[in-house]
Amino acid sequence: MVDVSDAESPPDFDPVEPNAGEEFDPVDVFPDSTEFDLRPGSDSCYKCSTCDTNCPVAEVDDDFPGPKFQGPEQWRLKQNEDDYRVDDSVMDCSNCMRCDNACPSGVPLSQMHNTARGEYVAEEMSKTSVEYWRNRVLANYRTSAWLASKVPSVANFAMNFGPARWLMEKTMGITAEYEFPGFAAETFRDWWAREGAAAGSRERAREARERRGEDVDADKRVAYFHGCYSNYNTPEVGKAMVRVFEQFGYEVVVPEQGCSGTPMFANGMLPDARRHAEVNVSSMSDLVDQGYDAIASCTSCSMALRQEYPELFDIEGIEDVAAHTFESVEYLRIHEDLRGEIAEADVDGDLAAEFAYHAPCHARNQGLERQSVELFRDLDGVGIEDVGDSCSGISGTYGWKEEKHEKSMEIGEEMFEHMEAAEGTTGMTECPTCAMQMEHGTGYEIRHPLELLEAALVD
């Protein structure tokens, strides 16, 4: 039985001390497993280049050969030789996964990129290089966040302390441009424990069902995958998720969990990602067996559990977890009359605003890019405008890299312009790093759709 307690899981490596790679065990990039065979994917490509025209990095970076090369082409050229090197340009892909969505022929481009990137990092990248450690630190954001959350006020000061930032940029290649995200005084999980955790939620959900005139014993149970960011940085999103779901009569549990792996995929750190995936899949699959669905408030987290896990890892229960994972608003749209309730509701206070909404690329890949706009345009007291289908440019860790930052801002330019042209001066998005970029580019405050749902529906 899985541990549904809310214990903090400790970080599993110490980013300060490079181990020079002796203990590094490269992930098996499944040379002899037929399940992850990329041949059918390569067969599906007919070279139309639609993926290239949709790649935000290729648009601003003339040296980046684009998804068609990174994916099916490179795979086919190097298929038969074990000592064939993966081209280093795969490290310039931001893993926005827009190419996946663009391909008319279903080529699993991001799976190909992730596999190639994992191979590149395992076999070619020096494990003592600054780049490797910088990427590893960025990819293992959860570890730094865990440390910082112990003394949030010091961390908030230190992380944004000018000379320290300058040093980080010079020695680690982490750009000094962004404000480091603030660490909450109390993590989501601490708050959750204070609220009575699963038992408290069961109580509140029952009351809500009663209030709503539903069967009090109804089987409405979800397992919340909060991810790192809403735990350490934006617990208000996690709280909103819990309150909204409980409002609809769902019992929430918050199982033991690691990082979704998104930043690790983007940096080719597949062994790290796998370790976390094992934890996540094991806790989620036990819950799925018991009838829970897995809910994420971050679109990249839901993407990882749904698509990247089964594409990359062979872990018991992974397919089941993938099939039972949903983005939070998506889940309510499917199971509740969310539209109807929104139409009845209204919002006042600080969320009664005009929003400039940006759909994260990973939301787009799950077919969710229009849901916030379509829902909230019926909500009294607010206005919402889609700022277009461009990429924000930050793509998780991409924009944080000193050498990529300028390109990241160039990619984001279109979004910034559209935000500025939009009526509202408050931004909205599901993705925490898109939010960072939106704020960085426009100075707007950025909110999460769940916060607005909470304001509209939770009494």
Place this chain on the structure above:
Amino acid sequence: MASAPHVAVIGGGSTGTGIARDLAMRGLDVTLVEQGNLTHGTTGRMHGLLHSGGRYAVSDQKSAEECIEENRVLREIASHCVEMTGGLFVKRPEDSEEYFREKLAGCRECGIPAEVVSAEEARAMEPHLAPDIDKAIRVPDGAVDPFRLVVANAASAQEHGARIETHSTVTDLLVENGEVVGLEIEHDSGTGKRVHGTVGGTEELRADYVVNATGAWAGRIGDMAGLDVEVRPSKGVMTVMNTRQVDTVINRCRPKGDADIVVPHETTCILGTTDEEVADPEDYPEEKWEVEKMLDTLTELVPMLAEARTIRSFWGVRPLYEPPDVGSENPTDITRDFFLLDHEERDDLPGMTSIVGGKFTTYRMMAEQISNHVCGKFGVDADCETAEVPLPGSEEFSVLRDYMDEFGLRSPIGRRSVERLGSRADEILTTDGPNPTVCSCEGVTRAEIQDAVDQSGSDLNAVRIRTRASMGNCQGGFCSHRMANELHGEYDAATVRKAWDELLQERWKGQRHALWGEQLSQAMLNYALHATTQNRDSDPADGAPVDFSAFDGGTSDTAGAVDAGIATDGGRDGD
């Protein structure tokens, strides 16, 4: 010493170019005449298996022994054309155990290294083998690129002074006083490199000796002097897959039969084959059932083939020969051995020998024997060196390099290029100008294309066989026009258009047999692209210079240049 004897070799396949190289290295004066491109005949339409001899170890042990001997030689002298993949003879439960044992014993008798591997071991080597196989025999089969090997032989012959004439057809044998004294040749486009539109002409080529190495066509050359050379052409189909489902040659371990082998070849793998006698080596039916049979039968060995993408199919004709008194009913019973037919001894017609039968794998040995024979005629005492001296491109080279640092190429592209160019890579890939990728499926850059154009003139199919450009999954959809563009400058528009047309025709020819699933989508996309953006569906300009002003006058060049901010490509200036 009198000037060296002049030998005319007919046929630019593996046999003919092998002979030309050998004779030229021994100091003879050689002219090679080929009606199409190099490899135009069977050599360009074979399976690409570098035989270990295993396939003949039961039925034809003499051939088997020759194969393993030459297999070892070619690994050394033609290293940039050969990939030592290894091979397996796979036994399925329904295949005969007795034959399996005969095969193993036969291999050992012929000196072919052979070991039995369990089903698990075989599947560890090749995970896509069917799960229910029994076991396999492992042998040193390999993959060989016939194009590269023949081009390298011809280049070596040229370095030793030979004259190589492609697109030149022998129309008659010159016979004087009961002796063959030369050839009548019809040049398609003058002598030397092919240039479309150049006026051809007839040439009488006098020679001290003629070697007929025309394979399946040998009978026709014989006819020109009233000789009976009973070649029995037999066709076989080969189907090219988009990727490599196997990295080892997979043979079915059973006596004989169609569709019993998969050979990995560069980025693809090739399924084969059938064996059907045909009357005419140039005109025979290419039938759908043959392709279906490949896929259906070989799926028993490699199940994933059933769902895999096929990019084309092609047919070749074996130049089988058997002495008239044997009279085999079935072409599969005809020996794969080769025969030297000295027409002086056989037909009282001095001046010519025909070489018939044989295999690609043993081409060098065949060439050595006939060269010995010819040298004997002229009392030339020179050793054969072709088993020791590497072919151009096969001198020492390494594929483990920093491609970006050295050549500015993405690593898989540089690697493929160096594998193709071998020891010539540095010379070809070190360029001053930009070196964009022209064919992205196979990773072929401008420098490699230009090198091929230098070798072969305005012939894009000749460029194709040298570089593999247009041989990948889009089958020329996205690179044919870029390849044609590489001819521009040196060749005028009309020449370029002809060459481009020929390439498209040739690419289409093989794709006709793969029009389902993904390749059908590909063909539709190619068609739409070529028709709508290149006017290739009906080109009013073919043959004549294009009158661009008839389409859209636009601004004239001089006016355009000063036009505020608008560049000639329609974009903003500086774009």
